[in-house]
Every structure is written in C-alpha cells, then in structure tokens.
Amino acid sequence: MALTMSDVDRFEASRPRLEAIAYRLLGSASEAEDAVQETFLRWQAAEVERIEVPEAWLTKALTNLCLNQLTSARARRETYVGQWLPEPLLAGDPMLGPADTAEQRESLSYAVMALLERLTPNERTVYVLREAFAYSHREIAEILDLTEAGCQQLLxxxxxxxxxxxxxxxxxxxxxRRVIDEFLAAATSGRTEPLVRLLTQDAVAIGDGGGKVPARAKAFEGALAVAKFMRGLFKPGKAQQAQAGGSVVLYASDANGGPALVAVVDGRVFGVMCLEITEDGIAACRSQVNPDKLERATRQWAAAEHGEPLLRLF
Incomplete structure (x- = not known):
C-alpha cells in the first residue's frame, strides 16, 4: 500500500532523530544517511496502519540495520588503510542530535566516539540509546529483543x-580556546619544548587518511613524540602545500561539541583536528584528513558563519 502524505510526514518528523542515532552508532554521516534511507524504504513497504507506535517501530528498524552494519564494519576496518577515526561533525550540524545533558554531550564527544569502536555492536547500541537518547531499559530491551537485565549488563x-x-x-x-592559541603558537615556533609543556605525558596523536592522504599507520605516543610530529606538521614548506593542494588556512572551531582546528583549502575542509584538552594538558590530537569523511564538513563549513582565521600555514 502506498504511503499517505501523513505517513511520509510522520517519517520526516522522525528523520533528524533517526539520523542522530545512526551517526552515533556508526560513526559515519554518509552511512547514517544510507541507514535512514533504508529505514524509509522499510517503512514504505510496511503495513503502516497496523503499527501502533511508529517511533518505536522506526527506531527498531533503524537499529537492526545499524547492528548489521556494525558487524560488517568490523571486518572492513581490519583491512582499512591506517588508523580508523569517526567522521567529525562541525557545530550546528543537525546530525549531532541532543546535547542538553552531560551524558549526551559526553557520548557525542570525538574522544568517546573513537572509544565506542572498542565496544561490541550490542554494547554500543545500548550505550548510545541510553546515554544519548535516554531510552529506558524496557524500551531498549524491546528494540534489541533482549531482557532488561541483559541490557543493564551491556550498559x-x-x-x-x-x-x-x-x-x-x-x-x-x-x-x-586559550590552549588552542598556545598550541598553535608552540607548534609554529619550530621548537619542541613549548609543545611538550602543553601535552600530557601520555598524549597521543592519531591521523586518519584512509589511504588517500598520507597519515602514519601507528599513533604517536608520549609528549615528546607527539611534539616532534606536530612541529613537523606545522612547518611551512612547498611539500605540505602541494599535498594540501593549495594554501592552508586554520580556524578555531567546534567538532562533536569539543575544541577543534579546521584546515581549509580554497573553501574545502582539508582536515579537522579534534583536541582532547584536560586539566593536565592536551591528552590527544585526533586528525581526520580522509576526504571521504570531510564532504559533509565542507558543506557545513560553506553554509555557516565562521570567525577570522587563526593562521595561514603555507
């Protein structure tokens, strides 16, 4: 049976929530969009008039699709070139979803999004639905066809x-913001010591180039190793400019609710470095430079207002 306009409108009203759930489950905006579109096709094929609680039905359909995707993603990422990092979303992106509570903000942070890769598909699903969207254990149990006690253990x-x-x-x-300014000043000073002072002793630097942009296969670990890497990364030179395809302009921004540096080349987002800043210093620098994972960020950047650049690199 063809969907009525009311049925379509009901789905479209749920789309933002579904996209936000799918993004946090999959760590990829493009895969989240695909999962939501597939959910719509299932909604289109269903006997909608018999569905008592459409939101619950849609959430369950989407979650099952994402669980299948997560299972296959584990195999794909074993052959992924280099480090795998989530797709960063810039401030104002509707796919970020709710960020009203401390739990919601934390579950959205780039650091936690990266950590979610360590969880099993069921653990990740329970965590996201409970922490980010405040679903009850009863609701999650019905979505996953598990017991409430099982969901509590997973959480x-x-x-x-x-x-x-x-x-x-x-x-x-x-x-x-102050630390970002100090970080840039130290990184462009040509000296290692100022950077070491800004980093925690166990700081890490991770880059995801997806085999399309050069990025080290292993993370840099320890303040000194990270500082040396950053000193070289921010050193002006023709090689860096050729790699970027033009002059790189750096902006202070916000990605996944946290501080970030956005590198822009001719209006295109070339890279997003998410900084994990703690009371002890910068604990992690996670850089997304895989162009496939920056297409949405580029669209968001073009549509949004942003302040003056912090630095023109080369």
Whole structure:
C-alpha cells in the first residue's frame, strides 16, 4: 500500500532523530544517511496502519540495520588503510542530535566516539540509546529483543570500557580556546619544548587518511613524540602545500561539541583536528584528513558563519 502524505510526514518528523542515532552508532554521516534511507524504504513497504507506535517501530528498524552494519564494519576496518577515526561533525550540524545533558554531550564527544569502536555492536547500541537518547531499559530491551537485565549488563560493561579509555576531566570553553592559541603558537615556533609543556605525558596523536592522504599507520605516543610530529606538521614548506593542494588556512572551531582546528583549502575542509584538552594538558590530537569523511564538513563549513582565521600555514 502506498504511503499517505501523513505517513511520509510522520517519517520526516522522525528523520533528524533517526539520523542522530545512526551517526552515533556508526560513526559515519554518509552511512547514517544510507541507514535512514533504508529505514524509509522499510517503512514504505510496511503495513503502516497496523503499527501502533511508529517511533518505536522506526527506531527498531533503524537499529537492526545499524547492528548489521556494525558487524560488517568490523571486518572492513581490519583491512582499512591506517588508523580508523569517526567522521567529525562541525557545530550546528543537525546530525549531532541532543546535547542538553552531560551524558549526551559526553557520548557525542570525538574522544568517546573513537572509544565506542572498542565496544561490541550490542554494547554500543545500548550505550548510545541510553546515554544519548535516554531510552529506558524496557524500551531498549524491546528494540534489541533482549531482557532488561541483559541490557543493564551491556550498559554496565560499555560504561566501564568507555571510562577506562577516557582522559581526565575536560576544561571549560574559554580555557580550551586559550590552549588552542598556545598550541598553535608552540607548534609554529619550530621548537619542541613549548609543545611538550602543553601535552600530557601520555598524549597521543592519531591521523586518519584512509589511504588517500598520507597519515602514519601507528599513533604517536608520549609528549615528546607527539611534539616532534606536530612541529613537523606545522612547518611551512612547498611539500605540505602541494599535498594540501593549495594554501592552508586554520580556524578555531567546534567538532562533536569539543575544541577543534579546521584546515581549509580554497573553501574545502582539508582536515579537522579534534583536541582532547584536560586539566593536565592536551591528552590527544585526533586528525581526520580522509576526504571521504570531510564532504559533509565542507558543506557545513560553506553554509555557516565562521570567525577570522587563526593562521595561514603555507
């Protein structure tokens, strides 16, 4: 039976929530869009008039699609070139979803999005639905066809694994911006010592080039190793300009609710470096430079207002 306009409108009203759920589950905006579109096709094929609670039906259909995707993604990422990082979303992107509570903001952060890759598909799903969207254990149990007790155990394990990988308490926005300014000044000074002082002793630097942009296969670990890498990364030169395809302009921005540096080349987002800033210093620099994972960021960048650039690199 063909959908009525009312049925279509009901789905479209749910689309933002479905996209936000799918993004947090999959870590990819493009895959989230595909999952939501497939959910619409299933909605189109269903006997909609018999569905008592459309929102619950749609959430379950989407979640099952994402679970299948997560299972196959594990195999794909074993052959992924280099480090795999989530697709960053810039401030104002509707796919970011709710960020009203501390739990919602934390589950959205780029650091936690990266940590979610360590969870099993079921653990990740329970964590996202509970922490980010405040679904009850009863609702999650019905979505996953599990018991409430089973969901509670999954959530307990997920929270523990996320907590084990998290850095110290993050700082406020004003402090984060000051640290970004200091970080750029240190990175472009040509010296290692100022950078080391800004980093935690166990700091890491990770880059995702997807085999399309050069990025080290292994993370840099330790303040000194990260500082040396950053000193070279921000060193002006023709080689860097050729790699970027033009002059790189750096902006302070916000990605996944946290501080980030956005590198722009001729209006195109060339890279997003998400900084995990804690009371002890910068604990992680996670850089997304895979062009396939920056298409949405480029569209968002073009449509949004942004301040003056911090620096023109080369």
């Amino acid at each position: 307990h394990r997920a929270r523990k694994r996320v907590a084990e990988g998290k850095a110290r308490t993050e700082v406020d926005e004003a402090t984060a």
